[in-house]
């Protein structure tokens with residue numbers, strides 16, 4: 001089990017990480033989502049023992065993870081960090097890049113394990129090429145294969161999906177999902193922390209989802225909980241498309257009463273339905289999204305709502321009626 005207690009890190013005048021505490025059980029995936037500059041990469045470096053915290057501590061199975069100022073070789077033997085930019089060795093093959101992580105193992109095991117990793121990460125066909133000759137997705141998978149080669153207890157991934165196309169995102173997502181679900185035979189089950197600025201990929205595989213803002217971990221919970229019950233407008237926006245409006249501007253939707261008319265209502269597009277008995281609005285924009293259409297419906301001068309429909313007979317300028325189920329409205333403090 002990995003725990004961090006009140007981690008703090010300041011670069012001159014920037015408080016990159018502020019009092020962050022978290023814990024991660026074996027075989028679990030945590031996703032950390034936050035805007036650029038919110039301290040995600042700094043936090044991963046602290047967790048990996050690759051940066052010194054100003055205050056607070058990291059423990060792996062109750063043993064302290066020390067920063068570079070306290071050890072000769074920075075980093076912890078059981079924790080791997082896959083950097084945003086992969087950091088592969090440019091002049092050696094995919095196979096050799098992975099094999100390097102196994103240099104302390106006996107030769108026959110090393111060859112066996114490399115073959116296994118190449119297959120697992122779908123890299124067998126490109127194993128003899130150097131990083132420059134493979135695609136972004138293949139580079140990413142090489143970096144992951146190298147990181148998991150000697151079965152670390154903790155795998156930390158910095159924006160693993162950001163440079164990938166959709167098929168590659170799905171491959172990497174499934175790879176990580178399968179990896180943590182298996183007992184890896186090394187130090188027990190691997191746990192994983194995935195840092196991302198886009199929650200969509202993380203929502204489906206993470207057991208817990210944390211929201212980072214200005215160096216702080218401002219909310220953490222199950223993905224479903226954070227998505228449906230964000231505590232701030234920021235957390236709501238970080239976890240997917242959302243409409244955030246003042247409750248007092250939505251009288252025609254007949255939402256449950258609140259004590260404070262300035263309270264903000266948080267409505268996900270999929271919680272708003274076209275319904276002949278609902279409030280009247282006008283379609284201001286229409287976007288084809290493949291599986292559905294996204295509509296922008298103006299209810300009044302102050303209010304334009306995004307919603308989804310699979311109907312294909314809608315047009316800009318058309319009047320429609322919309323409804324929100326009372327139980328789906330989620331209120332935020334202004």
Ligand code: ADP
Nearest residue numbers: 011014016034035036037038039040041042043
């Ligand atoms: P994220 O990964 O969420 O984009 P970072 O952890 O990289 O955020 O950065 C958090 C904050 O710390 C930012 O304001 C960034 O400019 C600052 N920062 C990061 N690394 C350094 C550094 N080596 N020196 C000075 N400031 C840094």
Ligand code: MG
Nearest residue numbers: 040041084158
């Ligand atoms: Mg970063």
